[in-house]
Amino acid sequence: xxxxxxxxxxxxxxxxxxxxxxxxxxxxxxxxxxxxxxxxxxxxxxxxxxxxxxxxxxxxxxxxxxxxxxxxxxxxxxxxxxxxxxxxxxxxxxxxxxxxxxxxxxxxxxxxxxxxxxxxxxxxxxxxxxxxxxxxxxxxxxxxxxxxxxxxxxxxxxxxxxxxxxxxxxxxxxxxxxxxxxxxxxxxxxxxxxxxxxxxxxxxxxxxxxxxxxxxxxxxxxxxxxxxxxxxxxxxxxxxxxxxxxxxxxxxxxxxx
Amino acid sequence: xxxxxxxxxxxxxxxxxxxxxxxxxxxxxxxxxxxxxxxxxxxxxxxxxxxxxxxxxxxxxxxxxxxxxxxxxxxxxxxxxxxxxxxxxxxxxxxxxxxxxxxxxxxxxxxxxxxxxxxxxxxxxxxxxxxxxxxxxxxxxxxxxxxxxxxxxxxxxxxxxxxxxxxxxxxxxxxxxxxxxxxxxxxxxxxxxxxxxxxxxxxxxxxxxxxxxxxxxxxxxxxxxxxxxxxxxxxxxxxxxxxxxxxxxxxxxxxxxxxxxxxxxxxxxxxxxxxxxxxxxxxxxxxxxxxxxxxxx
Numbered sequence: 001x002x003x004x005x006x007x008x009x010x011x012x013x014x015x016x017x018x019x020x021x022x023x024x025x026x027x028x029x030x031x032x033x034x035x036x037x038x039x040x041x042x043x044x045x046x047x048x049x050x051x052x053x054x055x056x057x058x059x060x061x062x063x064x065x066x067x068x069x070x071x072x073x074x075x076x077x078x079x080x081x082x083x084x085x086x087x088x089x090x091x092x093x094x095x096x097x098x099x100x101x102x103x104x105x106x107x108x109x110x111x112x113x114x115x116x117x118x119x120x121x122x123x124x125x126x127x128x129x130x131x132x133x134x135x136x137x138x139x140x141x142x143x144x145x146x147x148x149x150x151x152x153x154x155x156x157x158x159x160x161x162x163x164x165x166x167x168x169x170x171x172x173x174x175x176x177x178x179x180x181x182x183x184x185x186x187x188x189x190x191x192x193x194x195x196x197x198x199x200x201x202x203x204x205x206x207x208x209x210x211x212x213x214x215x216x217x218x219x220x221x222x223x224x225x226x227x228x229x230x231x232x233x234x235x236x237x238x239x240x241x242x243x244x245x246x247x248x249x250x251x252x253x254x255x256x257x
Numbered sequence: 258x259x260x261x262x263x264x265x266x267x268x269x270x271x272x273x274x275x276x277x278x279x280x281x282x283x284x285x286x287x288x289x290x291x292x293x294x295x296x297x298x299x300x301x302x303x304x305x306x307x308x309x310x311x312x313x314x315x316x317x318x319x320x321x322x323x324x325x326x327x328x329x330x331x332x333x334x335x336x337x338x339x340x341x342x343x344x345x346x347x348x349x350x351x352x353x354x355x356x357x358x359x360x361x362x363x364x365x366x367x368x369x370x371x372x373x374x375x376x377x378x379x380x381x382x383x384x385x386x387x388x389x390x391x392x393x394x395x396x397x398x399x400x401x402x403x404x405x406x407x408x409x410x411x412x413x414x415x416x417x418x419x420x421x422x423x424x425x426x427x428x429x430x431x432x433x434x435x436x437x438x439x440x441x442x443x444x445x446x447x448x449x450x451x452x453x454x455x456x457x458x459x460x461x462x463x464x465x466x467x468x469x470x471x472x473x474x475x476x477x478x479x480x481x482x483x484x485x486x487x488x489x490x491x492x493x494x495x496x497x498x499x500x501x502x503x504x505x506x507x508x509x510x511x512x513x514x515x516x517x518x519x520x521x522x523x524x525x526x527x528x529x530x531x532x533x534x535x536x537x538x539x540x541x542x543x544x545x546x547x548x549x550x551x552x553x554x
Binding site: 074075076077079080083084086090091092093094095096097101104105106108109110112113114115116117118161162 | 414416417418419421422424425428429431432433434435436437438439440
């Protein structure tokens with residue numbers, strides 16, 4: 001379970017550009033929940049993910065994961081049981097290494113990075129099987145550097161890499177936003193499959209209302225650092241895109257967008 | 258100078274600087290860190306080697322201790338950059354300037370010759386193998402063996418799990434954090450290994466010259482970066498060669514160009530100017546090449 005308790009977060013405190021992102025913000029995400037988070041730009045979606053992962057500090061409040069207070073833990077220690085996929089497909093992989101090398105370093109997460117060989121011949125075969133499952137033809141392009149692949153292919157590999165080890169939480173930061181609609185659909189389906197297969201607790205920030213409604217078992221809409229829609233279970237199943245869009249338009253008009 | 262003399266000079270300097278360039282390949286190319294520390298860690302290897310040799314230490318010890326001191330210098334630069342959050346270029350400059358005084362302290366004076374002592378290249382063992390009057394051949398053979406050993410060790414390291422971490426941190430820092438690893442520590446490790454290798458090369462240089470000279474470090478980074486860039490260009494042309502091999506070829510080519518410049522009339526005192534202009538030309542050509550590629554597409 002992820003708990004955010006009374007989070008306060010200001011950008012540029014004390015300056016004329018001071019902005020309050022969160023004022024006493026609290027949120028609980030239960031185990032095995034797949035939460036879609038929507039909201040306009042500046043509503044605090046990505047800031048929330050950054051706070052959970054420890055990429056940015058908070059001014060006050062607590063972050064609790066599985067009952068353990070991790071507020072003061074560094075980002076890299078939190079990542080032990082968190083996987084994260086970014087909007088920018090290049091952030092999830094090492095561009096100069098090939099696909100196999102990328103998968104091999106990802107699989108070694110939480111193990112010792114010692115002076116032994118990175119991967120064996122049998123590992124390589126296993127990775128190729130894994131790539132076959134993506135149906136992107138990547139298994140035949142294993143030895144070319146990651147940077148030569150397309151955005152969608154990179155994101156598919158990044159998703160595989162983020163979920164290769166035994167993680168409990170998956171953080172998806174607009175991970176389909178930089179892809180064309182068809183590729184985005186493929187990546188979204190793959191995401192859903194992996195989350196179900198591995199029983200992950202997931203938070204997905206997205207601007208695609210259809211994905212937010214279609215996937216996951218909880219939907220949150222954020223606005224000015226607060227949740228304005230929060231539906232789970234059967235309520236979430238019955239929610240329609242139109243309903244979400246209506247609320248979205250309402251709050252957008254309110255702040256003059 | 259005769260042709261043979263020029264060739265010997267190119268080989269000896271080129272081989273020594275290819276070891277320096279292995280270190281700079283790690284920082285400049287892998288970590289994307291312009292590490293000025295090397296201008297201090299190269300003479301660090303020289304000063305400690307001159308001092309220890311005069312105290313009677315055997316060459317093996319001077320190489321080992323230079324390597325260790327270089328590692329310490331690299332760790333300190335890393336701490337200044339990673340933990341104290343000073344910019345990469347400035348961290349190296351701070352360490353470089355500190356090492357200037359430290360090197361003077363170690364040697365006790367700005368230059369320290371040890372002409373009458375046994376060195377790595379001039380000792381009973383090698384005289385018995387190569388004969389007493391074959392100094393250039395001895396030096397080249399010994400250097401070649403050392404360069405090949407360092408190259409193989411570096412290649413092996415870069416293919417280990419830890420080596421891959423080093424390669425990834427320069428490529429994509431975010432991914433290292435994703436792997437639940439402190440990216441700062443990996444950077445410090447890279448700087449440590451790089452400066453260890455450079456100080457080791459400084460020790461070898463001191464053995465070849467039989468002296469320490471405080472200004473010998475000036476321009477180390479500029480020369481090594483030139484070597485690395487030339488090497489990478491070669492690697493782009495011939496895809497099957499390893500980066501370390503390319504760095505060796507780059508170092509030898511660079512030294513050849515410098516030697517030709519001197520043999521057609523430029524003086525030794527113009528050396529740093531030639532070095533600077535040469536790097537500028539290499540950088541401009543590099544830029545020109547990469548932009549013309551984009552235009553073609």
